[in-house]
Amino acid sequence: MSVHHVNTASDLQETYDLLVVGAGPAGLSAAAVAAECGLSVLLCDENGSPGGQIYRGITEASAATKARLGKDYAAGEAIITRFLATSACYAARASVWSIAPYEPEVGEASGLEVGVSLAGAARLIRVRRAILATGALERPFPIPGWTLPGIMTAGSAQIALKTAGLVPSGRTVIAGTGPLLYLLAAQLIGAGASVNAVVDTTPNGNRRRALAHSFDFARSAYGLKGARLLAQVHRYTRVIRNVMALEAAGDGRLSEVVVTYRGGTERLPADLLLLHQGIVPNLNLSLASGCASGWNDRQATFTPTIDEWCQTSVPDIAIAGDAGGIIGAEGSALHGALAGMAAAWRLGRLSEAERDKRAAPVRARLRMALRGRLFLDELFRPGDDFRIPTRPETIVCRCEEVTAGAIRATMPLGVRGPNQMKAYLRCGMGPCQGRLCGLTVTEIIAQERGVAPGEVGYYNVRTPIKPVALKELAALPQSDSAIKAVAGFVEKPVSASHPRTQE
Amino acid sequence: MFRRLPDHKGDLVTFTFDGTPLMASKGDTVAAALLAAGVTRFRTTPVSGADRGPYCMMGVCFECLVTIDGRGNRQACLTTIEEGMRVETQHGAATYPTGISA
Ligand SMILES: Cc1cc2nc3c(=O)[nH]c(=O)nc-3n(C[C@H](O)[C@H](O)[C@H](O)COP(=O)(O)OP(=O)(O)OC[C@H]3O[C@@H](n4cnc5c(N)ncnc54)[C@H](O)[C@@H]3O)c2cc1C
Ligand code: FES
Numbered sequence: 001m002s003v004h005h006v007n008t009a010s011d012l013q014e015t016y017d018l019l020v021v022g023a024g025p026a027g028l029s030a031a032a033v034a035a036e037c038g039l040s041v042l043l044c045d046e047n048g049s050p051g052g053q054i055y056r057g058i059t060e061a062s063a064a065t066k067a068r069l070g071k072d073y074a075a076g077e078a079i080i081t082r083f084l085a086t087s088a089c090y091a092a093r094a095s096v097w098s099i100a101p102y103e104p105e106v107g108e109a110s111g112l113e114v115g116v117s118l119a120g121a122a123r124l125i126r127v128r129r130a131i132l133a134t135g136a137l138e139r140p141f142p143i144p145g146w147t148l149p150g151i152m153t154a155g156s157a158q159i160a161l162k163t164a165g166l167v168p169s170g171r172t173v174i175a176g177t178g179p180l181l182y183l184l185a186a187q188l189i190g191a192g193a194s195v196n197a198v199v200d201t202t203p204n205g206n207r208r209r210a211l212a213h214s215f216d217f218a219r220s221a222y223g224l225k226g227a228r229l230l231a232q233v234h235r236y237t238r239v240i241r242n243v244m245a246l247e248a249a250g251d252g253r254l255s256e257v258v259v260t261y262r263g264g265t266e267r268l269p270a271d272l273l274l275l276h277q278g279i280v281p282n283l284n285l286s287l288a289s290g291c292a293s294g295w296n297d298r299q300a301t302f303t304p305t306i307d308e309w310c311q312t313s314v315p316d317i318a319i320a321g322d323a324g325g326i327i328g329a330e331g332s333a334l335h336g337a338l339a340g341m342a343a344a345w346r347l348g349r350l351s352e353a354e355r356d357k358r359a360a361p362v363r364a365r366l367r368m369a370l371r372g373r374l375f376l377d378e379l380f381r382p383g384d385d386f387r388i389p390t391r392p393e394t395i396v397c398r399c400e401e402v403t404a405g406a407i408r409a410t411m412p413l414g415v416r417g418p419n420q421m422k423a424y425l426r427c428g429m430g431p432c433q434g435r436l437c438g439l440t441v442t443e444i445i446a447q448e449r450g451v452a453p454g455e456v457g458y459y460n461v462r463t464p465i466k467p468v469a470l471k472e473l474a475a476l477p478q479s480d481s482a483i484k485a486v487a488g489f490v491e492k493p494v495s496a497s498h499p500r501t502q503e
Numbered sequence: 504m505f506r507r508l509p510d511h512k513g514d515l516v517t518f519t520f521d522g523t524p525l526m527a528s529k530g531d532t533v534a535a536a537l538l539a540a541g542v543t544r545f546r547t548t549p550v551s552g553a554d555r556g557p558y559c560m561m562g563v564c565f566e567c568l569v570t571i572d573g574r575g576n577r578q579a580c581l582t583t584i585e586e587g588m589r590v591e592t593q594h595g596a597a598t599y600p601t602g603i604s605a
Contacts, residue, residue: 046562046581047581048530048583053561060530062510062511062512064508064510065510065511093581093583137559137561137563138559147553147555147566148554149543149544149545149554149555149556150504150543150556151558152556152557152558152559152560153558153559153560155559155560155561156557156558156559156560156561159560159561159580160505160535160538160560163530163531163532163535164507164511164528164530164531164532164535164536164539165507165508165510165511165513165528166505166506166507166508166535166538166539167505167506167508168504168505169504169505169506170504191508192508252544252554253543253544253554253556271504272504272505282563398555398558398564398566399565400550401548401550401551401553430565431565431568431576432563432564432565435563435564436558436563436564467576469576
């Protein structure tokens with residue numbers, strides 16, 4: 001057996017038992033387990049090849065790239081090979097832009113209607129269940145000047161390295177915090193980048209809080225790896241610590257990074273600034289599908305509410321991997337396997353006893369994989385001033401160019417939450433749909449109101465979660481629900497209302 | 504800002520950016536191809552006209568929007584480069600030939 005590659009929207013079947021969104025470790029494992037249990041599975045990912053963030057580009061990577069990125073990267077091959085040997089359908093370059101329950105006709109089973117774009121055409125298909133394994137994205141890092149060309153995320157440089165063999169050239173500064181920061185720095189240095197400085201913004205106070213979890217951390221896989229990476233980076237570049245403020249400057253493009261640390265302010269000439277302060281769940285699809293979420297203070301983000309089988313508040317939707325809260329690559333693969341088993345059980349392919357029997361060893365490994373996470377979360381929780389900009393000129397919403405000052409100045413109008421702010425300032429209404437400003441806007445409002453971010457809430461995210469061109473929609477098959485959905489979009493191309501509120 | 508590692512293998516692909524012929528490596532995304540060619544400005548913003556370039560390279564920030572073969576609003580970081588592609592800077596908000604923006 002081997003997977004069936006779906007290359008065009010018309011190659012998609014009308015229905016599948018299970019849709020899996022995301023071909024990272026979580027989605028690949030979920031899809032493989034479910035397909036092995038006999039479910040008809042469709043796996044969609046908007047990238048051209050499987051692997052998600054950590055294993056990005058691995059199926060095409062040369063031996064040199066694999067050697068450069070180390071054995072954690074190469075470990076992805078086993079997960080991908082297992083998936084490719086199943087009977088699942090795999091649609092690369094396929095974006096899922098909506099998922100909503102549909103009203104079953106008499107005698108029909110309930111399920112979900114899914115909007116997918118593939119090769120320039122959109123399709124609505126039906127599935128009985130869905131697993132969202134949409135992973136994480138790098139947390140917004142709003143500092144003055146961060147919209148200048150020449151400033152990218154550290155993860156983006158890793159993507160360029162993994163998929164195109166590109167390394168930063170010229171004067172490069174890496175700034176931020178998080179367990180991945182030193183990994184990314186070490187990878188880029190190892191690949192020959194000239195990293196002039198690593199500006200470490202980890203708040204000093206974090207160390208004390210993290211200590212409470214240091215025993216678990218020392219016993220975890222992260223402990224040793226982390227120490228090795230740190231030593232490596234220190235050997236090859238300058239590390240600046242005790243950082244109080246960070247700013248990017250330049251006329252039309254980056255020319256210098258201004259660092260204020262205990263001891264003074266320094267202007268570092270730079271051609272490329274790579275920012276990174278940890279990763280947060282990619283929330284848009286789960287929010288638009290109506291899955292409940294709550295504020296997770298330790299990770300300083302909203303995380304979807306899921307149970308031990310990855311089940312969300314929406315009956316037919318589960319969430320696995322980093323999309324459900326940051327658990328790392330190894331944890332995500334195991335989490336995905338649990339979600340796959342749960343789907344097979346819910347759709348009658350596994351008995352409850354069989355599901356539990358298979359899950360037991362996976363849960364044991366998941367506990368091991370998660371050991372040390374609490375330490376990482378506490379140690380690398382980004383400082384308030386780097387999440388909640390204090391300088392008024394700092395752009396918060398990059399798409400609509402809304403500054404922190406404008407948001408604060410709007411508060412006296414009685415703004416309670418991000419959706420009202422959006423109505424006043426258009427923040428979150430650009431094409432990124434709040435992905436790069438949502439958390440920041442919530443936290444600024446919470447700070448101004450003196451309440452917890454959970455009380456302030458997040459943007460209402462609506463489908464389609466990716467802009468869908470009218471041309472693509474024109475290619476939709478003309479079923480009743482398709483016409484209904486299209487009619488909705490035609491009136492309001494970008495912010496069509498949620499299918500459930502159209503009734 | 505970026506250079507290609509000598510051991511990166513890939514057939515050459517030719518494309519144009521704002522009319523200038525450039526080379527890419529087969530399998531590159533449009534964003535990687537432009538970065539490799541030294542392009543840092545991909546678009547100007549609809550609000551203030553400021554220059555922007557790719558930020559996330561993974562499809563979430565929409566800073567890499569360019570016009571490809573006459574169609575605006577294409578995410579350069581999610582589109583694979585193809586022989587003969589016509590890539591252009593996107594100025595402000597994109598509109599389609601029909602006049603409908605999406
Ligand atoms: C830029 C970046 C680099 C990282 N690098 C590393 C690393 O080197 N080492 C490490 O240990 N961890 C790394 N991580 C952390 C990483 O997220 C996890 O360790 C791991 O990849 C999580 O697996 P996952 O399956 O949950 O999600 P991911 O691997 O993130 O996979 C999610 C997939 O879902 C797809 N997707 C999302 N939304 C949609 C949609 N609407 N339609 C279709 N497809 C969609 C994405 O294209 C992606 O391929 C990185 C994270 C980021 C953001
Ligand atoms: S660079 Fe962020 S969407 Fe393309």
